[in-house]
Amino acid sequence: MSIRILATSPLVGPYIGNLGLRFPELCVVPFRSPAWTAGLATAEALVVLLSEPLTEADLELCPNLKVIGTYSVGINHLPSAYCQQRGIRIVNTPGVLxxxxxxxxxxxxxxxxxxxxxxxxxxxxxxxxxxxxxxxxxxxxxxxxxxxxxxxxxxxxxxxxxxxxxxxxxxxxxxxxxxxxxxxxxxxxxxxxxxxxxxxxxxxxxxxxxxxxxxxxxxxxxxxxxxxxxxxxxxxxxxxxxxxxxxxxxxxxxxxxxxxxxxxxxxxxxxxxxxxxxxxLPHLGSATVETREAMSKLLCDGIEESLRGASE
Incomplete structure (x- = not known):
C-alpha cells in the first residue's frame, strides 16, 4: 500500500487516529527512520513536530507532496519559500495555544x-x-x-x-x-x-x-x-x-x-x-491537555481539507 499521509507522532487525542480511518494510507513512523524515508516517495501529506526540521532536500524526495502539517504555531523549521514555490500548503496550529x-x-x-x-x-x-x-x-x-x-x-x-x-x-x-x-x-x-x-x-x-x-x-x-x-x-x-x-x-x-x-x-x-x-522549563508553552488536543484537531482538519481539496 502506498503511504499517502506520513506522520511522525500519534499526537494527543483521537484526531490522527480518526484521520487514519478516513485515509487508511496513513502511516505513523519515527522521524528520519528508514520507514519514514521510504514513505516520502508516495506521501501527499507530512505531519511533523516543531523539533523535526524539514529541508528542501527532504521535500525533493516527495514528488506528490501537497501539504505539510506542523504541530506548532511556528514554521521556522520548514523551508517556507520552497513550499510556496512548489505550491505545498503548510498547516500550523495558531490561536488554540x-x-x-x-x-x-x-x-x-x-x-x-x-x-x-x-x-x-x-x-x-x-x-x-x-x-x-x-x-x-x-x-x-x-x-x-x-x-x-x-x-x-x-x-x-x-x-x-x-x-x-x-x-x-x-x-x-x-x-x-x-x-x-x-x-x-x-x-x-x-x-x-x-x-x-x-x-x-x-x-x-x-x-x-x-x-x-x-x-x-x-x-x-x-x-x-x-x-x-x-x-x-x-x-x-x-x-x-x-x-x-x-x-x-x-x-x-x-x-x-x-x-x-x-x-x-x-x-x-x-x-x-x-x-x-x-x-x-522544557518547552511547555502549549502543554495542557485541552490545548494539545485542540492543536491535533486543527492540524488533522487542515490535512484532510488539503487532501480532499486537491482531489476535487
Whole structure:
C-alpha cells in the first residue's frame, strides 16, 4: 500500500487516529527512520513536530507532496519559500495555544520574581528554619513596566495578564507598526525597540523567529535594559544572544531570566544549568491537555481539507 499521509507522532487525542480511518494510507513512523524515508516517495501529506526540521532536500524526495502539517504555531523549521514555490500548503496550529502560552509566560515571571524554585528547594532540603524577615525576598510587579516583543495574539494575551497584576504595558512590533495596540482591556503604545528596552522592568518575548528577529536582542540591545530587569522567553530560542544574557545575569545587570525555549534545544548551552536567578522549563508553552488536543484537531482538519481539496 502506498503511504499517502506520513506522520511522525500519534499526537494527543483521537484526531490522527480518526484521520487514519478516513485515509487508511496513513502511516505513523519515527522521524528520519528508514520507514519514514521510504514513505516520502508516495506521501501527499507530512505531519511533523516543531523539533523535526524539514529541508528542501527532504521535500525533493516527495514528488506528490501537497501539504505539510506542523504541530506548532511556528514554521521556522520548514523551508517556507520552497513550499510556496512548489505550491505545498503548510498547516500550523495558531490561536488554540494562545492562552496556554500566555499563562506559562506569567508563570515564569511570577516564579522568577517570587523565587519559587529556590523556596521549594529550601523546603525539600529540610533546611528551612521557619519564617524570617529577609528570607528569599523577591521583586514586586505592580506599578512596574512590561515591554512585550510582538503584538500578536499571544503577546496581547500576556499583556492582559500583566495589566491584571498592575503592570504598565508597552509593545514593539517587528514590522515597524507604531499604532497603539488594543489588547482587550486597555490600549498600549508601540515603541521603537531601543525606547522599549530602556523602559522595561520586565521584557517578555512573543515574536516568531524569522530572519528579522534572529539575534534581535544583541549584547548591545540587552545592555539597554534597566538594571535588575527580568527577561522572559516563551517564543523561540535564537531571538536573543544567550551568552550575552548570561554575562549580564552574572554581573547582576539582569535581575533574572525565565526560559521555556532555548537556542538549539534540546541541546541547550550547559552554562544555563549553572546560571543564577533563572527558571528553566522544557518547552511547555502549549502543554495542557485541552490545548494539545485542540492543536491535533486543527492540524488533522487542515490535512484532510488539503487532501480532499486537491482531489476535487
Amino acid at each position: 494562545t492562552d496556554a502560552t500566555a499563562d506559562l509566560a506569567l508563570t515564569l515571571l511570577l516564579a522568577l520574581t517570587r523565587r519559587v524554585s529556590e523556596g521549594e528547594a529550601l523546603v525539600r532540603s529540610g533546611q528551612w528554619k521557619g519564617w524570617a524577615t529577609d528570607l528569599l525576598l523577591g521583586a514586586g510587579l505592580s506599578g512596574k513596566t512590561c515591554g512585550i516583543l510582538g503584538s500578536g495574539p499571544i503577546g496581547r494575551a500576556f499583556a492582559r495578564r500583566a495589566w491584571a497584576i498592575g503592570m504598565k504595558v508597552f509593545f514593539w512590533d517587528r514590522e515597524g507598526n507604531q499604532s497603539p495596540v488594543d489588547f482587550g482591556v486597555d490600549i498600549a503604545p508601540r515603541l521603537l525597540l531601543d525606547d522599549l528596552l530602556r523602559q522595561s522592568s520586565v521584557l517578555s518575548l512573543h515574536c516568531p523567529l524569522t530572519d528579522s528577529t534572529r539575534g534581535l536582542l544583541s549584547r548591545e540591545k540587552l545592555a539597554l535594559l534597566p538594571r535588575g530587569a527580568f527577561l522572559i522567553n516563551t517564543a523561540r530560542g535564537g531571538i536573543f544572544d544567550e551568552e550575552a544574557a548570561m554575562d549580564l545575569l552574572n554581573q547582576e545587570k539582569i535581575g533574572g531570566i525565565g526560559l521555556d525555549v532555548f537556542e538549539n534545544e534540546p541541546a541547550l548551552n550547559p552554562k544555563w544549568l549553572e546560571a543564577p536567578r533563572t527558571v528553566l
